[in-house]
Amino acid sequence: MSDAVKWALLAATAVAIIGLICALPFVQFINVGEFTSMLNRLATLCGNAFTSARGIINNLLTPFGRTVLSGLLFYLFGKWAITMGIKVTAWVYHFIFK
């Protein structure tokens, strides 16, 4: 079985598992609306905290430095995301396919 087929099967399995979880009758046991609202509030709270933290840092930088920092944050975040993607891919390849 080629690696491409294995990846396809793995992706299909992941989608099927997510689908099975989503198909569970959550609504009978939890209030999904309240749960979603709680997550929204949490995300908003964290976002405000991040903004405040960035405001503190911005006080220590010149306007030019603030712009540079924005670009740097996107670069670092992108690098982290790509690195994590490679690591996850390598992990799956090593422990499942090998």
Next chain:
Amino acid sequence: MFKKTVICALVAALLAVFAVVPVSAASDTWTETVFNSYEEHLSYWGHLYALQGQRSPNGGGMEWQLPSDGKWVGNNVEFFVRAKMDVPLKNGDRFIIEDKTIYGWFGGTENTIISVRYFLGYHEYNDKGEPYVTGAVAAGKYTTYNVEGGKSYGITVKGEDFHITANYDHVWVGIMFRVSRVAGQTNTFSLNYFNYHYGYGNRIEQDKADGAVGDVLGALPANPDGFKNAFKSFVQPMTYTGTDAKWSLPDIKLPAISGVMEEVTLTKNLEVDFGGWFQKMPPNVLEVVQILFTLALVVFCAKELYGLIAYVFTMKGGGANE
């Protein structure tokens, strides 16, 4: 010669085909003698639930009356009608009939013109529970073929989509053909097959899709905006270049216990302005600090960039830590 899996797959495919394409057959034979040339409309229909080809009852537009003076000769006539069934039709449903093929053997020496059309109708039931035809839902156009007597033909009528515009629970489908009859001969007409190929209508697939989507939505309502908003909350601070650094701390409360105590507020909503700290610093000192931190940031960026370039040229190391 063949692998076992290939043979199993072929058997499974054949079984699947027969499982989803049930075929029913009906047979009728009659003899007719033509005294005068004329055109006759013949129809053959089957209830979508009954799976049986049946000659339409006398009376009404779908009547098939054996003519005492008919002449048209047919033999081994086979109809294929692909239609959907087993689902109550609703207003706006699309009903597809396709791949209608008539295989016929036509006797005699005269050329025979056959015009074929197909149609949909619906039943209503009388007080005795007996169905009777109340009208046609839709019908295709006549397609005319010129066939020579004594030869076998397969005639395929291209499908059309019928759009149901009313609620009909009992729908039947049939084929109507118009034949030219020629006086002076007595012949036998044999209708051997009237096959329905069904189950391919849009409605069944649509029902399955609707059911699956309904199950998922009923289990866990989708809220894609939530993820988008959360991601936006994370990304927006990255582009924030202002100096406001207020943080609102929410109330801390002890919840009320019924019959024991009321709700107790330990601390009220507290708003902290971290930016105020920097406003209290001497401006020149703050400016020096800003320049130093900006320089440090630029140096870090330059080092990171240098690491990337070094990695590209040497394929070794890379990153700010190298």
